[in-house]
Amino acid sequence: MSTEPWRSPMRERAEDLLRDFVSRADELLQTQDRMNGLLSAVVGLAEDLSLETVLDRLVRSACELVGARYGALGVIGEDRSLSHFITVGIDEQGIRSIGDLPTGHGVLGLLIREPRPLRLHDLGQHPIASGFPQNHPPMKTFLGVPVRVRDVVFGNLYLTEKTGGLDFTPEDEDLAVALAAAAGVAIQNARHFDDSRRRQKWLEAGMELSSRLIVTPRPGDAENLDLVSETALRVSDSALAVIAVPAGDGALRCRSSLGVQSLQAGREIKASGVVDDVIRTGKSVMVRDPQQVFDDGVVEKLGPVLVCALGHSGSDNGVLILARQSGSGPFTQAEVESSALFGSRIGLALDLARVHALREQNLLFTDRERIARDLHDLVIQRLFAAGLSIQSLRRYTPDPVAHERIAAVTTELDDTIRKLRDTIYSLRTGGNQEPLTGRILKVAEETSRGYAVVPNVAFSGPVDDTVREDVAGHLLSVLSEGLSNAARHSGAADIRVAVTASADDVELVISDNGRGFEEPALTSGLANMRHRAEMLGGSCSIDSEPGMGTRVRWRVGLT
Known part of the structure; x- marks a missing residue:
């Protein structure tokens, strides 16, 4: 009697259980792999404190984690548009052929207005899709998640074209959200590190430069002011540095200028409320529009502007104006604060150098006065007496040749006395009035x-x-x-x-x-x-x- 009929259902049941077990085991292995990938990505974000490196690594890690071909991170600016855009998957030539980077329209703008995760089967079919520019690679499947730093949306992470043409899954979304959360902490740390590094650069530059300026014999010379401009230009990553002083009637006169579109020394700059406030209060100010500071003929190719006072409020040292290239990021709060400390230190150094130069000049004038007095009281009187004595020799000789010689010597002595008097006058007036x-x-x-x-x-x-x-x-x-x-x-x-x-x-x-x-x-x-x-x-x-x-x-x- 055969046992096949009752053993077949048991075998089928066992095989179903085995397949289900294997399937669950595969899911567990895939989940483990994804968690390991997420952990590696999070660890990778913390390996570097440079903000640019952290952002680039975030996009690359997200693409690898969810299997996306293209990735991007859009940084949201103060005007609620994309101020910075980092891409992965498109080479430099492809980026140049596309043209201008996105600013936050269409679906990208939707994530800015409504910062929550978004998954799409076809990016181009969304009701508010604005289409792709010419030479843009085709993109269909889409996953976007916000990146928050201390509950403030820093930007959005965009992922497209999942491997195999599949849609992004809820698991992909969870992984991207978790990575974005970890990235927020890394971005915050990178920002702190970047601020600390910038403050250190400003502080070291100010200490070194002030030490040099204090001992300079000519603190207000163009060469020393150019040194201040050059140092500020370097530490602030600016494109233009200008030192200007009040010229009366609300205008400013340029004393030093370095960088692109530099101004000619002596040129007047229009009156500006921003600059007037800095001179009056001594506090640094950052403005995004260069037209608030410069004339129309100067603002070309210029972007954000930082104005800081050189010294205390109302100082005669004027202001330091720094401008970055058009399209560059604004000056951070750390840079604004550091520039104020830099300007205060440099202004104090210029004042100390000026006082030191005045003291040396006063000592020089005192010494000149003493020499002039000695020349007048001793040398001139003796020369005058010698001239009188020589003239008195006329009565002792009738020789005409001797008389001519006596007259020549007397004339020479008179000329010497005149020159000495001129020298005395020069000593008493400083001797540097004429060029x-x-x-x-x-x-x-x-x-x-x-x-x-x-x-x-x-x-x-x-x-x-x-x-x-x-x-x-x-x-x-x-x-x-x-x-x-x-x-x-x-x-x-x-x-x-x-x-x-x-x-x-x-x-x-x-x-x-x-x-x-x-x-x-x-x-x-x-x-x-x-x-x-x-x-x-x-x-x-x-x-x-x-x-x-x-x-x-x-x-x-x-x-």
């Missing part, structure tokens, strides 16, 4: 007086702006000595003077086409030229050949 170029021309004119040859004087570079007063004094003395030698001894028909200045050095060249000379024993005049150059760490060369003229080259560094 250096004017004093050079005056020396050339006075030295050539009485001779047939008038020197040809040429200038190159910022002679009046870069040559320090101590260097100018030596340069004028060398010029007087060189021109005197050329006019009296060379027999030249042409004497040329060239003064060339740069930010690093100044060079004086005196050349003539006279009779020249072989290398002589050092005379007092030539030795004095070389000595003045050596005192300033410079050089002096004198080239001459008989019949070939003479060339004096005197060069001194300014740094």
